[in-house]
Amino acid sequence: TQLLEQSPQFLSIQEGENLTVYCNSSSVFSSLQWYRQEPGEGPVLLVTVVTGGEVKKLKRLTFQFGDARKDSSLHITAAQPGDTGLYLCAGAPWGGGADGLTFGKGTHLIIQP
Amino acid sequence: GAGVSQSPRYKVAKRGQDVALRCDPISGHVSLFWYQQALGQGPEFLTYFQNEAQLDKSGLPSDRFFAERPEGSVSTLKIQRTQQEDSAVYLCASSLSTVFRDTHNSPLHFGNGTRLTVT
Secondary structure, three states, rough: OOOEEEEEEEEEOOOOEEEEEEEEEEOOOEEEEEEEEEEOOEEEEEEEHHHHHHOOEEOOOOEOOOOOOEEEEEOOOOOOOOHHHHEEEEEEEEEOOOOOEEEEEEEEEEEEE | OOOEEOOOOOEEOOOOEEEEEEEEOOOOEEEEEEEEOOOOOEEEEEEEEEEEEEEOOOOOOOOEEEEOOOOOOOOEEOOOOOHHHHHHHEEEEEEEEOOOOOOOOOOEEOOOOOOEEEO
């Protein structure tokens, strides 16, 4: 079983602050995805990182895939209340195959105005 | 609609009842997944279909859970003799890709889920 540990589990900060959430595993993944989920809705894909060491930016969000393809981070600059949600990382099994993505338990992020 | 549609949105069942949850994937999507999401947790894989073939059902928690996709499009997740521990949100997702190595070219599209409450 490929486990993904996300930290912190909960984070509540003020608008305008910066934050980083982490996704760690002892397993290697062929790619890693970050999703954001709002209450009552399904997860929505934010980004996929594929290459070890890869950095992707999505406006104020910066995603990094670890060199060893076992971990990832999401950094948010100048957080806004609209960033509030459950952030999930999910790994695709190394070597491909039809198995489902392995999800972490998520980071519950609350940005207070 | 263009997205994955799930019905019903909410389902309340008495313990011991059977339930059926429906998923309409995006048209043309080959892969279909069912996930179970407990309150405050991440989704957990239940089963995977490639067209009408159920290629992986290793995540189904017991033989009370059964899923089908007879024509390679709409899928139904059935839970027999529901128990309180079955209470969760059941998410369906579809993808164009058949191999997860290509996930970056064909991401998962999730429905809004069915919230099942067993009383």
